[in-house]
Amino acid sequence: MKTILLIEDDIVLRETTAEILELEKYKVVTAANGKQGVLLAKKIIPDIIVCDIMMPELDGYDVLKLLYNEEKTKRIPFIFLSAKTEMKDIRVGMDLGADDYLTKPIDDELLLSAIESRLAKAELLKEAEVVTKTEKQSENLPDDITIDTIEDLKNYFCDFGKVMKCKKGEFIYEEGNHSNYVYLVYKGKVKGFKIDEFGKELIITIHKDDDFFGFSAIFDNSLNYESTMAMEKVEIMVVDKKTVQEILQNNYKLSLEIFQLINENLTEVKEQLLQMAYGSMRRKTAKTIIKFAKKMRHKSSDSINISRRDLAGVAGIATESLIRTLTDLKKEGLIEIEGRNIKILDLNRLESIH
Numbered sequence: 001m002k003t004i005l006l007i008e009d010d011i012v013l014r015e016t017t018a019e020i021l022e023l024e025k026y027k028v029v030t031a032a033n034g035k036q037g038v039l040l041a042k043k044i045i046p047d048i049i050v051c052d053i054m055m056p057e058l059d060g061y062d063v064l065k066l067l068y069n070e071e072k073t074k075r076i077p078f079i080f081l082s083a084k085t086e087m088k089d090i091r092v093g094m095d096l097g098a099d100d101y102l103t104k105p106i107d108d109e110l111l112l113s114a115i116e117s118r119l120a121k122a123e124l125l126k127e128a129e130v131v132t133k134t135e136k137q138s139e140n141l142p143d144d145i146t147i148d149t150i151e152d153l154k155n156y157f158c159d160f161g162k163v164m165k166c167k168k169g170e171f172i173y174e175e176g177n178h179s180n181y182v183y184l185v186y187k188g189k190v191k192g193f194k195i196d197e198f199g200k201e202l203i204i205t206i207h208k209d210d211d212f213f214g215f216s217a218i219f220d221n222s223l224n225y226e227s228t229m230a231m232e233k234v235e236i237m238v239v240d241k242k243t244v245q246e247i248l249q250n251n252y253k254l255s256l257e258i259f260q261l262i263n264e265n266l267t268e269v270k271e272q273l274l275q276m277a278y279g280s281m282r283r284k285t286a287k288t289i290i291k292f293a294k295k296m297r298h299k300s301s302d303s304i305n306i307s308r309r310d311l312a313g314v315a316g317i318a319t320e321s322l323i324r325t326l327t328d329l330k331k332e333g334l335i336e337i338e339g340r341n342i343k344i345l346d347l348n349r350l351e352s353i354h
Contacts, residue, residue: 188234
């Protein structure tokens with residue numbers, strides 16, 4: 001329902017006109033003088049204003065001037081009502097920026113037609129403004145680039161993103177800071193982690209080659225949910241968040257794929273937290289070794305090179321406890337340990353640990 005602000009000092013005309021407009025399913029707010037009308041316009045931001053000219057305290061011309069100088073009210077369609085019929089009076093109103101000028105006594109059909117046409121014009125201008133804004137945003141993207149899938153998005157990151165190189169142990173971003181970018185791992189491994197109230201590091205995600213991260217804070221003014229750090233020497237492709245928002249805004253199917261990706265990451269984090277909370281020491285350790293092997297795209301027969309601290313962080317147990325458990329698993333013939341390298345010898349038994 002459209003809202004009309006009717007500013008008229010004649011109480012009979014004000015009530016009669018309001019009744020006519022309400023019968024046409026408009027919401028009508030009335031003001032008895034120009035000063036009151038300006039205050040109401042700023043407060044409710046009506047869809048259109050119908051205003052008398054000759055009023056005490058503040059006449060219609062001054063009402064229009066004041067509202068035109070305010071960013072929030074300058075685009076509201078404005079129709080003058082007046083007993084003045086001389087051409088110079090009409091010209092003054094139109095020069096000030098009024099959309100129409102109707103003379104009293106008011107013809108009901110003419111008034112309704114004027115309101116309807118001005119509202120329609122305002123809607124069309126608003127739609128055109130949205131289209132223009134979208135077109136301007138799209139100017140940031142190359143004309144010959146089509147981004148319809150996650151693979152297309154990865155190609156865009158590789159072709160147009162900035163290269164970020166980090167040494168082992170270097171932060172990419174920290175929890176609680178404002179997010180400005182989305183990231184794609186080009187080479188290497190990145191861990192996402194949180195620090196609990198006791199200062200203990202809990203690793204919640206591992207990002208490997210070709211993985212996106214940073215989407216959890218894609219919205220404006222979002223803060224990073226976790227900290228991220230290079231687990232080894234890494235190269236990362238970085239694109240600013242505004243550009244990624246624009247790409248997703250223009251592609252509904254891709255947006256759904258990204259939301260699915262975020263959902264899968266959240267599911268993985270939930271499973272990790274459940275394992276931390278309820279799993280036995282042996283089970284946590286075994287599951288974490290398997291998780292790392294899968295994340296790093298290793299076959300079960302391959303060795304994985306991972307620090308004991310990172311393993312403990314993912315498992316959610318103390319490093320000393322993890323080392324003792326690894327020793328037990330080694331004695332049982334489930335794994336082989338050589339330095340930082342861990343090799344799975346019996347995947348089935350490792351998976352069956354409870």
